Amino acid sequence: MNCRKVRQYLFGYFRQELSPEERERIKAHLDSCPECAREAEEISRINFSLKDDLETFVPSADFNEKLLAKIQTLSPEEKASDTRKWWARLLQEVFPSVRLRWALVGAASTIILAWVVISIQKPAHIQPEFLSQNDSEVESQIPLGSEDITDSAYQDFLKRLVKTPTLKDRRVFVIDNFSFTASGGEDGRIQPEDLYKRFVIERRTPFATQRGRGSHYVLPVVSTQPASQKTDY
Amino acid sequence: MPTPEHEPNRKWPVSDPMDATDKELLTGVKANDKSAFSVLVDRYKVRLFNLICRMLQNREEAEDILQETFLRVFKEKESYDPTYAFSTWIYTIALNLCRNELKRKKRFKFFGIDLIKDDRRYAVEGRGNKNCLSSTLEKAIASLPDKYRTAFLLREVNQFSYEEMSQCMEVPLGTVKSRVNRARLMLREKLKPKIKEQYELSKSSPIPIRLF
Numbered sequence: 001m002n003c004r005k006v007r008q009y010l011f012g013y014f015r016q017e018l019s020p021e022e023r024e025r026i027k028a029h030l031d032s033c034p035e036c037a038r039e040a041e042e043i044s045r046i047n048f049s050l051k052d053d054l055e056t057f058v059p060s061a062d063f064n065e066k067l068l069a070k071i072q073t074l075s076p077e078e079k080a081s082d083t084r085k086w087w088a089r090l091l092q093e094v095f096p097s098v099r100l101r102w103a104l105v106g107a108a109s110t111i112i113l114a115w116v117v118i119s120i121q122k123p124a125h126i127q128p129e130f131l132s133q134n135d136s137e138v139e140s141q142i143p144l145g146s147e148d149i150t151d152s153a154y155q156d157f158l159k160r161l162v163k164t165p166t167l168k169d170r171r172v173f174v175i176d177n178f179s180f181t182a183s184g185g186e187d188g189r190i191q192p193e194d195l196y197k198r199f200v201i202e203r204r205t206p207f208a209t210q211r212g213r214g215s216h217y218v219l220p221v222v223s224t225q226p227a228s229q230k231t232d233y
Numbered sequence: 234m235p236t237p238e239h240e241p242n243r244k245w246p247v248s249d250p251m252d253a254t255d256k257e258l259l260t261g262v263k264a265n266d267k268s269a270f271s272v273l274v275d276r277y278k279v280r281l282f283n284l285i286c287r288m289l290q291n292r293e294e295a296e297d298i299l300q301e302t303f304l305r306v307f308k309e310k311e312s313y314d315p316t317y318a319f320s321t322w323i324y325t326i327a328l329n330l331c332r333n334e335l336k337r338k339k340r341f342k343f344f345g346i347d348l349i350k351d352d353r354r355y356a357v358e359g360r361g362n363k364n365c366l367s368s369t370l371e372k373a374i375a376s377l378p379d380k381y382r383t384a385f386l387l388r389e390v391n392q393f394s395y396e397e398m399s400q401c402m403e404v405p406l407g408t409v410k411s412r413v414n415r416a417r418l419m420l421r422e423k424l425k426p427k428i429k430e431q432y433e434l435s436k437s438s439p440i441p442i443r444l445f
Contacts, residue, residue: 011417017395017410042432046421054371054390059282059296064274067300068267071307088312098314 001029006036010043255319262310274303277320281327284386288331290375298334302327317400324391324401328383335379373423377416384409385416 006029012018013026030037060066095101250258250272258276261269281302285295305326313322374382383402387393395413399406421428 008414008418011414012410042428043421045432046428054283056279057283057286057292057295059278059299063278063296063299064271067274067303068271070300070304074304074308092312097316099316 001025003029003033003036006030006033007039010036010040013040014044256315259310259313259319262307270307273306277323278303280391281323284324284391285327285331287371287374287386287390288328288379288382289334294334298327298330301330305330318397321397321400324387324393324397325403328401331383332379369427370424373420376423377419381412381416381419384412385420388413 006026009018009022009026013023018026030040091101095104250261250268253261253269253272255273255276258269258273262273278299282295282299285298285302286292289295289298302323306323309326313319374385377385380402384398387398387402388395393401395406395409398409398413402409404412
């Protein structure tokens with residue numbers, strides 16, 4: 001222990017406020033350091049216990065009367081023996097300790113916070129919408145098969161789609177239920193209104209395609225917007 | 234200081250209210266017994282008043298805060314948590330009110346309005362010949378930063394244990410201890426000439442150095 005530290009403890013030392021180990025260490029230092037010992041001697045004489053040393057102030061003689069008069073002016077609700085809201089009363093009945101109540105509030109908010117953090121971090125799983133009766137009758141649909149399509153199956157599907165030669169001639173492709181519509185409508189194109197709320201895969205603009213050098217495609221844009229609402233990227 | 238909790242099973246009304254514990258008196262207050270409330274007020278008003286006076290350094294304001302403290306006790310009597318001592322609860326209320334009042338004053342001061350009136354009257358009344366001497370100490374205490382002053386007063390004037398202080402100041406035990414110690418060191422620094430003089434005078438005698 002250095003002198004600075006010891007001097008901080010001196011008051012506590014003489015007021016019996018230290019643990020036995022701390023006392024031992026201070027005592028050992030004081031025995032070996034005459035400067036601190038001198039300081040200690042002075043501090044040991046200071047009487048900081050001021051209970052009887054300071055003046056005692058007394059509130060004015062009519063304090064009690066004024067207070068009781070003030071209580072008389074309180075509204076009946078405030079005067080009623082129980083001013084708490086019903087939920088506060090219930091809470092106190094069930095959990096009488098304030099500490100427990102705060103612990104409960106803390107636990108509840110921790111759970112909510114954890115839930116929020118987890119739900120933010122983990123993006124919602126893409127739920128494939130089932131096709132309406134009408135749509136399922138479209139011949140050109142190529143279903144991917146199993147109902148529980150995983151994200152990796154979706155990625156595989158996208159890769160296959162990009163490699164499909166017919167993609168070059170189509171402006172818009174639709175994925176529904178992770179099946180893939182190669183063509184549709186009378187002119188071989190899906191009408192914009194059919195695309196709403198489906199996963200739409202659009203080829204990039206011709207300009208971008210040219211830049212993309214031949215058969216290499218940039219991964220399609222996936223959107224749940226109607227294709228008609230999309231403009232240039 | 235809390236009244237010893239002897240015979241904790243006694244129910245209100247007790248034969249002599251003066252003899253009742255704080256918690257029993259509070260039961261009486263809940264039952265709308267005015268005498269119980271009066272006994273509680275009498276039991277706490279002087280020690281609270283001294284603390285509040287030294288916190289706010291203004292007698293009139295201190296009396297307002299004291300009144301507000303007891304009003305709060307009356308209004309919130311049902312929400313008192315009996316796992317704590319009543320004294321801890323009432324001191325917590327008083328200290329919170331003081332803290333708010335001091336904060337309010339500081340806010341005004343920030344805008345250039347000084348509400349802190351140096352009220353000499355609060356220091357003048359009291360016991361005759363001690364006046365001029367004790368005012369040095371009184372001034373030194375008043376000049377401590379608020380939180381250190383609170384800690385020092387609770388410990389050295391109101392004789393609280395560190396645990397009680399930790400509860401009613403709503404800070405951890407270690408913080409309370411270090412605040413008390415800081416306050417003592419600061420006071421010693423401020424009173425250094427006086428302490429030196431007294432020390433020289435009483436060097437050979439074992440009389441403690443009094444600061445008043």
